[in-house]
Amino acid sequence: MSLKTAKKIWDYLKAEYEGDERIRGMKVLNLIRDFELQKMKESESVEEYFDRLLSIANKVRLLGSVLNDSRIVEKLLVTVPKKFEATITTREHQRLVKYFSYRALECFTSTSRGESSESWLIDSGCTNHMTNDKKFFEELRDTKVKRVWIGNGEHLEVKGKGTIVITSYEGIKFIPNVLFVPKIDQNLLSVGQLLDKGYKVLFENTQCLIKDANGKDLFNVKMKGKTFVLNPMEKEQMAFISRTSATEI
Incomplete structure (x- = not known):
């Protein structure tokens, strides 16, 4: 044609x-x-x-x-x-x-704890993104991974895998290939999985900067208590603000 x-x-x-x-x-x-x-x-x-x-x-x-x-x-x-x-x-x-x-x-802020249930611990030790909240999933499917090992030595059961939808300050974000682990006590964002998708994760002094595959700054997370916790709803963590975007992490 x-x-x-x-x-x-x-x-x-x-x-x-x-x-x-x-x-x-x-x-x-x-x-x-x-x-x-x-x-x-x-x-x-x-x-x-x-x-x-x-x-x-x-x-x-x-x-x-x-x-x-x-x-x-x-x-x-x-x-x-x-x-x-x-x-x-x-x-x-x-x-x-x-x-x-x-x-x-x-997206279901926990007022009793003063923390958002959408906060994610940036973890360089875990191999997969994980969450315990089934409501986040746009779709959930079976996975060959049946158990995961976490840092304290526990082996936790995996109930599925899929793409989740979270609300961030700059719009809707999609995170694919997230494991549903009901008994995990914290959402985990895997540094290794981000790197596999071409993202850059830079740790400098007391900050963690996440860039997309094109080099655009996405999140700038400050260290709190020797950990880096990403809260997509915090304006201060958004390195680049575009309110109309619906993108994939």
């Missing part, structure tokens, strides 16, 4: 991608329909129900559409079973709105 003019090239590309746009639109509509049909089960906790709603909302966002946090909270409050209604006072309503909106934006 030979396309000799800019217009013909444009028309060809437009025709090719219109189909993808329609498919994406149908996926969004199906997800929103699924969201609207959700109801809290009698056996569920409020938190479990919220996690289910947020999972659908995140899939909608990944397709380029928006399902606002306020709509998620509204859906939650309107569809809880009657046995919860007496406990949801005006004050509790305000607390839930504030709490759940905060969780949606910061």
Whole structure:
């Protein structure tokens, strides 16, 4: 096939991608329909129900559409079973709105510990990225790796492997090939795995600088307590800020 003019090239590309746009639109509509049909089960906790709603909302966002946090909270409050209604006072309503909106934006911040569940220990000793939080996974599949050895000598069971989605100050980030290890007590970001993908990880004095394969600075993490902990939601750790990006780490 030979396309000799800019217009013909444009028309060809437009025709090719219109189909993808329609498919994406149908996926969004199906997800929103699924969201609207959700109801809290009698056996569920409020938190479990919220996690289910947020999972659908995140899939909608990944397709380029928006399902606002306020709509998620509204859906939650309107569809809880009657046995919860007496406990949801005006004050509790305000607390839930504030709490759940905060969780949606910061991806389940642990207020009791004062740390984000999305914080990652940068570890030069581990061979794989690992997390104990199943909610992060966009998709989870079986893996041949059944157990991992960690620094304290324990062998922990691996329940799967996949790509996770995290929220950072500069946008959505995808981390592929992450092991799901339910009993690990800290998310681990493997230096070796980053290097295998062409990233540069530089340790200088009390700082760790992570660059992408093109040499662009991504994160600048300061040492705390002789460790480097990456928190994607901290503005101070973002070496390059671009709020609209959805990239892979």
